[in-house]
Amino acid sequence: MEKTAVTDIPLIESIYKRWSPRIFAETPVSNEHLRQILEAARWAPSCFNAQPWSFIVGTQENPETFEKLSECLMPGNKDWAAKASFLILAFTELNFSHNGKPNRDASHDVGLALGNLLNQSTMLGLQAHLMAGFSVESARELFGIPETHATVTMLALGYQVDLEAIPEELRERELAPRTRKPLSEIVFSGSNNEPFFTN
């Protein structure tokens, strides 16, 4: 049994199969898969090809970094995310290295890299849950992230759990349907909020 998005028209698997779980299989992550998802992130486009992104990865097998990453999480996230197979902290360089000027797209480009990472993860049977709920100050302090960089987001990842095995008390929350605004509310044909798609 899989939790898939009910899309209005058919989409590629890596999009409709992705979701943000709060429960993961206990299987340790394979190094090959870890390398593949970060390689996918590496190949994202970025403004001036600046590749402003950096990632700190902690796995359950590498408890020192994993613990430090868990410490940064807000309690509501820590409860479930600290049981994930691995955690990632994504951060970004705020100025271009070629001219020292501010890179307006620094966070945007990390988002693109993480989009690639999510697509690749889904195709490998991994699921990721992004989190804004973490202490930026703790992350800076614990990992020595300088002011030249912004911490952007954290992710909890692990292999997709068998949905039938989700404990009863978590089923409602985990299996709730995923919703999105309709295209008519987000795609316009001009300046008068006229929907681009009329049917």
Ligand SMILES: Cc1cc2nc3c(=O)[nH]c(=O)nc-3n(C[C@H](O)[C@H](O)[C@H](O)COP(=O)(O)O)c2cc1C
């Ligand atoms: C930048 C970002 C920050 C998020 N922060 C949190 C968070 O702190 N805690 C949480 O439980 N979910 C967090 N989410 C997950 C969203 O709530 C989730 O993506 C959204 O509800 C859509 O659900 P889906 O990913 O299953 O489609 C975050 C997602 C993004 C993209």
